[in-house]
Amino acid sequence: MSFRMCGILEFPVEREGAAYMSMWQGQLAGARNWQEYRGALHTYREDGPAFARLPDLSEDMAGRGIPGLKAYTGVATYSALVDPHSSKRPKWDQVELLVRICAEHRREPDAEAVVADWAAAYHRCGGDPGPRFPAPDPAPAPTPAPAPAAPGDTPSAASTVWGNRRIRFAAVAVVVLTLAGLGIRGIVGPGGGEGTDTADAKGGTSSPGASPSGTGAAGSADKGPLFLTSSWPTLQDCDGATSVAMPAGGPPLTSFLAQNVDFRKDVTAKGGATWGAGHLYLTLSAEAGKTVVIQGIRPATPRPTPIGPPAWIALTQGGCGDAYNRVFEYDLDQAVLTDKGVDRKPPPGEKPANAKPLGSGFTVSADDPAVIRVDVTACQGNYEWGLFVDYVHAGQSYRRQLGPFRSMGVRGKDTVDYAPDPETRLYGKAGGPPQSAVLCP
Structure with a gap:
């Protein structure tokens, strides 16, 4: 697969190996507050249309009969929406409108799935995107702690060290995603x-x-x-x-x-x-x-x-x-x-x-x-x-x-x-x- 830009330039796509998680997906997966959510939206819009085109595109998108969507004709609306410094809850209809416009611009193969991802994160940050996007099922209960080890079954020093390292790596990943969502990129x-x-x-x-x-x-x-x-x-x-x-x-x-x-x-x-x-x-x-x-x-x-x-x-x-x-x-x-x-x-x-x-x-x-x-x-x-x-x-x-x-x-x-x-x-x-x-x- 490849991606052609303006009919002139192609970017190759390789699908072997582990699935690639793009920058905005990583930010969205780690978003736990509205600053992080807006930071992910800021990143997603960067590969979307120019700000000046958004008012016209919003009128086109709102005219397609999608429930709850209306056009927003002020450029400043979109600029404020993707401001990663704001801790206010964004309006869901604005989020959905911008995500749909950008998904179409990016030629996303499944725009509905992308919108659903943004709705799930909206729930996770404390918002309600409405009846078309019900809250995801609660996470499964944590696995019970293992029974105490019998004599002779104590983990080796090596396995304990590697277990601690895995915990540290996970903590670092969360910190990087959180800071990226805030627009602080100097970490990486x-x-x-x-x-x-x-x-x-x-x-x-x-x-x-x-x-x-x-x-x-x-x-x-x-x-x-x-x-x-x-x-x-x-x-x-x-x-x-x-x-x-x-x-x-x-x-x-x-x-x-x-x-x-x-x-x-x-x-x-x-x-x-x-x-x-x-x-x-x-x-x-x-x-x-x-x-x-x-x-x-x-x-x-x-x-x-x-x-x-x-x-x-x-x-x-x-x-x-x-x-x-x-x-x-x-x-x-x-x-x-x-x-x-x-x-x-x-x-x-x-x-x-x-x-x-x-x-x-x-x-x-x-x-x-x-x-x-x-x-x-x-x-x-x-x-x-x-x-x-x-x-x-x-x-x-x-x-x-x-x-x-x-x-x-x-x-x-x-x-x-x-x-x-x-x-x-x-x-x-x-x-x-x-x-x-x-x-x-």
Whole structure:
């Protein structure tokens, strides 16, 4: 099996061995509260349609006669729905609507089963999705403890040690899934998790600098009203050109090929990087009834942090048009972030992007969100980096930190290039001379 993207690029799927549990499935299986649930929903939507398309798609989905579904025409509704920082119970009809839209976009073979999985997790977190989704049967009673061992039957020291290790491994797995559900991905490797809100010095509390991991300090108690979701590293809707790489010590490429989806986001979420160019989308909105001023977007550190070369690179072969956006360009080699404005005229029927300079004139709200695309390039080095989004509400200044992300442009002596075979489209070691990183000379 294989997955074709935009009619240009295929990703092979291997079904041998243990079943592969994708990132969102792992997060959903471990979700025990609404932050974790929303975190899984955030991950699932990343491979769905662009936020700007959701209102129209919701009207189409709601018109199919599915009981209880209605259209939601505000982009901010979906941005708030997938906010992994929110501990509020989401509305089930919004969850079902978004899951059905994304399942159709992802070509899920059994959309009803996917919706049922989300409903079961909704029950588990304390919600009720309604009579169409009854609560799952209670878990079976725990197995009674074994009778005391007879003399001579005491477990060996070796078996006791391995039993304890199994318990520890299970605990680690739960912790990783729980933190992933909260959008904290540094546990398994940098990959572009959500940032934190902190009031800066203007508001009377200290403003954190970027920590080595890029996660910053914990959010302040008076968390700002900005809703911010991000998507990295591919262009929305259609991208056959963005390539990815993995630093030494990361998972092998084969571990990402057992899934029927574009593997590039999973690579970057598990410590990987873009190869040459990557694309970070920021969807900015605010709580209902509030307006936020976006004061600026800037690098989290004066210069990106150098990192080692990639162990492997997965090259893609193809490409298709990018979308209409407000665009920033971040040249990591020069450590320069540039506001390029709006890159083209809007397509017919699409709302024009906000072309105003960041500052007092650039505002977002639930009814007037904004999408910004940051095109990031690395040609002369390998880097880890992050961004700050500075914003103001009601005279209080806040800062949201995003990252860390990784971008690479220079091979090491042991770097292995992989590329899809022109005929079979299966990945193998690339032949011929090494290719320059994407969008690099």
